[in-house]
Amino acid sequence: MTLHWTAAAIDGAARAGTLHTAHGEVPTPVFMPVGTAGTIKAMTADAVRSTGARMILGNTYHLMLRPTAERIARLGGLHKFADWHGPILTDSGGFQVMSLAGLRKLDADGVTFQSHIDGSKHRLTPERSIEIQHLLGADVTMCFDECTPFPATEEQAAESMRLSMRWAARSRDAFVARPGHGLFGIVQGSTFAELRAESVAALTAIGFEGYAIGGLAVGEGQEAMFATLDVTTPLLPADRPRYLMGVGTPADIIGAVRRGIDMFDCVIPTRSGRTARAYTSAGQLNLRNARHADDGAPLDASCACPACRNHSRAYLHHLFKCEEMLGPMLLTWHNIAYYQQVTGTLRAAILDGRFEAVATRLEAALDPA
Numbered sequence: 001m002t003l004h005w006t007a008a009a010i011d012g013a014a015r016a017g018t019l020h021t022a023h024g025e026v027p028t029p030v031f032m033p034v035g036t037a038g039t040i041k042a043m044t045a046d047a048v049r050s051t052g053a054r055m056i057l058g059n060t061y062h063l064m065l066r067p068t069a070e071r072i073a074r075l076g077g078l079h080k081f082a083d084w085h086g087p088i089l090t091d092s093g094g095f096q097v098m099s100l101a102g103l104r105k106l107d108a109d110g111v112t113f114q115s116h117i118d119g120s121k122h123r124l125t126p127e128r129s130i131e132i133q134h135l136l137g138a139d140v141t142m143c144f145d146e147c148t149p150f151p152a153t154e155e156q157a158a159e160s161m162r163l164s165m166r167w168a169a170r171s172r173d174a175f176v177a178r179p180g181h182g183l184f185g186i187v188q189g190s191t192f193a194e195l196r197a198e199s200v201a202a203l204t205a206i207g208f209e210g211y212a213i214g215g216l217a218v219g220e221g222q223e224a225m226f227a228t229l230d231v232t233t234p235l236l237p238a239d240r241p242r243y244l245m246g247v248g249t250p251a252d253i254i255g256a257v258r259r260g261i262d263m264f265d266c267v268i269p270t271r272s273g274r275t276a277r278a279y280t281s282a283g284q285l286n287l288r289n290a291r292h293a294d295d296g297a298p299l300d301a302s303c304a305c306p307a308c309r310n311h312s313r314a315y316l317h318h319l320f321k322c323e324e325m326l327g328p329m330l331l332t333w334h335n336i337a338y339y340q341q342v343t344g345t346l347r348a349a350i351l352d353g354r355f356e357a358v359a360t361r362l363e364a365a366l367d368p369a
């Protein structure tokens, strides 16, 4: 059977369910830590597993440049290469080409670009992106698309979205169906409701195992992001998983689950962990701040990760002050563990029919008045 999603409970628009993949089942809502170059930075795969994370993301753009998809395939695929035996979702490379690559040239067929590492020339088309993701062994493959820059005029957003829809059809044709694997379409259209609806109609006419909402978390702000979800999510097929790409803060995730999103990925917990920023059940903390120097309390008393169980805020502050590498390691560990706690708490609340009460309590704790 192909990759699919089953619902366990619906509470309002919030959904709890299970994603069934070739590498196991994933309870949703799920947060996927980002393993850009085949590693969740500063974490061993065992450490990532111990946070409760069940599924990770890999980046086509980074892995096609180094060590190349063909080399990873020769070495047994990304799961083996990275010691990650759960499901992996790979992005299509389109977003990173736009945000990282040097000189790039977009045409109707694909995009030619220079590597940000050594300036070498590469090309991605829908067919090549799908082939790379197949070589990596992705459980969830993403359609190759153009992430519409923000802000964009309605004409620019329409043109970009329609190009992505043509590429979605080509991605579907290029995808090789295997049991437990699936291809997700990506809804584009910037913050324009009519374009989002047109994009959903185009994708559902093609048919995908899941639907992602792309082109958000690119500077539009939380209010515009939620407004776009309000007009987009209700149009998506109820029996398919929904993935909000690149989102977000804990408050973004709570608000998106409320609007019917099942899957998330974001660099925030890992990148913040490396720069001394902690996300906790009582909001954000900067561990570089001198006020933590004498604080013997744990980072988050309600967290059982090694940073919180074994160490004080004072010790974490000391590590960052001395630029010891254990600081980023422990804080990354905590932030990923905390994100897993958030999605796990939301899932339990949906199963209990208490989503709104629990979500409101979490939101109030994150943003104390």
Ligand SMILES: [Zn+2]
Residues within 6 Å of the ligand: 299, 300, 303, 304, 305, 306, 307, 308, 309, 333, 334, 335, 337, 338
């Ligand atoms: Zn912790």
